[in-house]
Amino acid sequence: MKKSSKSFLVLAAASLFAAGLIFAGDAPANKAGGCCTKAAKNGQTCAHPCCVEAAKAGNNCTKCGGSGKIVKADKK
Ligand SMILES: [Zn+2]
Ligand SMILES: [Zn+2]
Structure with a gap:
């Protein structure tokens, strides 16, 4: 065989x-861009068009210094 x-x-x-x-x-x-981290600290999502587009695909915005996939922290 x-x-x-x-x-x-x-x-x-x-x-x-x-x-x-x-x-x-x-x-x-998995790193979010500075602008996105700032927005997240304020309980918001980043309003940059490039970040919104990246977030739709589940990615952090590479244009703003992010990398990898968005990791959602589960809040219960
Ligand atoms: Zn951003
Ligand atoms: Zn961006």
């Missing part, structure tokens, strides 16, 4: 690659 063991290796390599991607995706900090 050389064929199946080969496909197993491919699968193993693929999952290792995927795990590496997840790790790589985890590394960068």
Whole structure:
């Protein structure tokens, strides 16, 4: 069964690659731009068009110094 063991290796390599991607995706900090952080402190969302657009996609505005995805702090 050389064929199946080969496909197993491919699968193993693929999952290792995927795990590496997840790790790589985890590394960068999720950071909001200064203007957005300021607005959030006041209990508001940033009104900059660029930030609003980025927020729609679930991202922090990179134009304003943000990076990564918006992490919503769950308030109960
Ligand atoms: Zn902003
Ligand atoms: Zn912005």
